[in-house]
Amino acid sequence: MQQKVLIVDDDAGIRDTLSDLVRLLGYSTSTAENGLKAMELFDDGPYLCVFTDIMMPKMTGLELIKEVKARDVSTPVVVITGYASVEMAIDAMKYGASDFISKPFKMKQIEFILKKVEREKKLLQENKRFSEELTLHRLIDHLSGQLEKSVEEISTLHAISDKITRLKGIKDLVNTMVDVAGEILDTADVCFYLLDGATGKFIDLDSGNIAELNRGIMEGNIVRDRVPGSFDGQDLEILFPLMIEDRLFGALRVVSSNGIDSSKEAKLSYLLQRIVERMENVVLYEGLYENILSTLDSMAKILDARDPHTSRHSTRVTELSMRIGKALGLSDEDLDVLKVSASLHDIGKVGVPDKILLKKGKLTVEEMNIIKKHPDIGFDILSSIIPMKKDAEIIRHHHERYDGKGYPMGLKGEDIPFLSRIITLADAFDAMTSDRPYRKALPYSVALQEIKRCRGTQFDPGIVDMFIRKVITPKI
Numbered sequence: 001m002q003q004k005v006l007i008v009d010d011d012a013g014i015r016d017t018l019s020d021l022v023r024l025l026g027y028s029t030s031t032a033e034n035g036l037k038a039m040e041l042f043d044d045g046p047y048l049c050v051f052t053d054i055m056m057p058k059m060t061g062l063e064l065i066k067e068v069k070a071r072d073v074s075t076p077v078v079v080i081t082g083y084a085s086v087e088m089a090i091d092a093m094k095y096g097a098s099d100f101i102s103k104p105f106k107m108k109q110i111e112f113i114l115k116k117v118e119r120e121k122k123l124l125q126e127n128k129r130f131s132e133e134l135t136l137h138r139l140i141d142h143l144s145g146q147l148e149k150s151v152e153e154i155s156t157l158h159a160i161s162d163k164i165t166r167l168k169g170i171k172d173l174v175n176t177m178v179d180v181a182g183e184i185l186d187t188a189d190v191c192f193y194l195l196d197g198a199t200g201k202f203i204d205l206d207s208g209n210i211a212e213l214n215r216g217i218m219e220g221n222i223v224r225d226r227v228p229g230s231f232d233g234q235d236l237e238i239l240f241p242l243m244i245e246d247r248l249f250g251a252l253r254v255v256s257s258n259g260i261d262s263s264k265e266a267k268l269s270y271l272l273q274r275i276v277e278r279m280e281n282v283v284l285y286e287g288l289y290e291n292i293l294s295t296l297d298s299m300a301k302i303l304d305a306r307d308p309h310t311s312r313h314s315t316r317v318t319e320l321s322m323r324i325g326k327a328l329g330l331s332d333e334d335l336d337v338l339k340v341s342a343s344l345h346d347i348g349k350v351g352v353p354d355k356i357l358l359k360k361g362k363l364t365v366e367e368m369n370i371i372k373k374h375p376d377i378g379f380d381i382l383s384s385i386i387p388m389k390k391d392a393e394i395i396r397h398h399h400e401r402y403d404g405k406g407y408p409m410g411l412k413g414e415d416i417p418f419l420s421r422i423i424t425l426a427d428a429f430d431a432m433t434s435d436r437p438y439r440k441a442l443p444y445s446v447a448l449q450e451i452k453r454c455r456g457t458q459f460d461p462g463i464v465d466m467f468i469r470k471v472i473t474p475k476i
């Protein structure tokens with residue numbers, strides 16, 4: 001069945017041109033001249049995705065994105081635009097847009113975007129199916145109390161499935177694949193091979209060697225074979241194909257001398273499928289996350305560039321925060337969050353006008369109040385992005401004080417997120433030791449005295465102690 005695409009634009013010319021191009025690519029289309037008409041059509045869906053203009057009468061494109069997402073979060077929305085401004089990127093991201101398409105339209109670009117949203121939608125639906133499947137399995141667990149053996153089996157599958165969904169990197173997933181196969185089939189002879197698409201050869205990732213695998217695997221089926229030269233020819237080799245979207249990307253080779261029963265083989269096949277699905281998600285998620293990070297990073301750079309006196313401030317605060325974090329023995333996971341939060345800590349200043357941000361003289365109370373909004377603005381920008389909720393919270397509190405006299409919420413002591421307290425110290429130290437329009441940089445020793453003076457009032461005393469002992473003193 002042809003997939004349907006909904007195209008919304010108040011300009012009939014643009015609507016028809018885009019609709020013709022999308023149809024040429026093999027999709028069917030519906031068109032609407034405004035958001036209200038589009039929502040009526042949306043209810044007759046399902047649609048693969050929605051293309052929408054931003055400036056439209058009756059309902060803006062951003063409002064339409066919100067409406068679409070409220071009805072079906074798995075329908076991607078692509079924004080039609082003449083140019084992509086930073087402001088619009090932030091707005092569209094907040095509302096959940098997946099991508100942009102710019103005018104004039106190019107066939108290649110439309111094709112690329114449609115393929116991308118198709119995959120995005122499929123993965124979202126697969127995720128949903130997988131979680132439903134798990135819920136079903138849990139229900140089965142509950143009902144089949146007497147069938148101890150099968151309950152045990154399912155529980156093992158769950159435990160491993162749960163573990164798989166928590167794994168983050170491709171390397172972890174490959175290692176798990178090898179471990180799980182070794183455990184289920186009770187052998188240590190397991191190896192993962194990656195198929196080099198260009199040469200059609202299989203490569204052992206650990207050694208970099210090319211492996212001569214049975215070419216039957218290219219058909220995408222499990223291949224069983226005797227291992228030539230093994231003792232009595234008894235060793236059995238099984239190759240499991242690893243596929244994403246019907247395309248082979250690798251193989252898992254397992255050798256066993258004990259024979260392999262079919263139920264174990266089926267169990268392993270099921271788990272390999274789960275791992276491969278997770279790999280797909282990781283690749284997609286990492287891709288999206290990287291995109292978001294690079295957009296935000298560009299915004300931070302634009303921000304630094306607005307004010308020559310604070311240029312590279314974000315970079316230095318990040319470096320210093322990381323040194324403090326490492327001295328405090330933070331976990332790798334916390335260090336990752338600290339790195340992103342520190343580099344974006346002042347991202348909310350995009351919402352502060354130049355005439356206030358770059359003002360040379362003393363700021364009025366009203367101007368100061370506008371500047372004080374930047375932690376909340378930063379929070380609003382980042383909290384709309386699901387993978388960045390934690391960072392958003394940390395950024396919101398980087399101007400709190402340990403004695404509760406900071407802003408925006410006046411949090412006190414341990415109530416302030418720990419990573420925010422680290423950034424507060426790094427931020428203040430860097431501000432003191434760099435030139436400002438109204439004063440020259442202070443020497444390190446003077447800045448250090450000031451940090452000591454504010455130990456327990458502005459700053460967390462424990463972090464100050466570690467900063468003095470392990471981070472800054474060795475450098476003076």
Ligand SMILES: [Fe+2]
Pocket residue numbers: 345346374398399
């Ligand atoms: Fe700040």
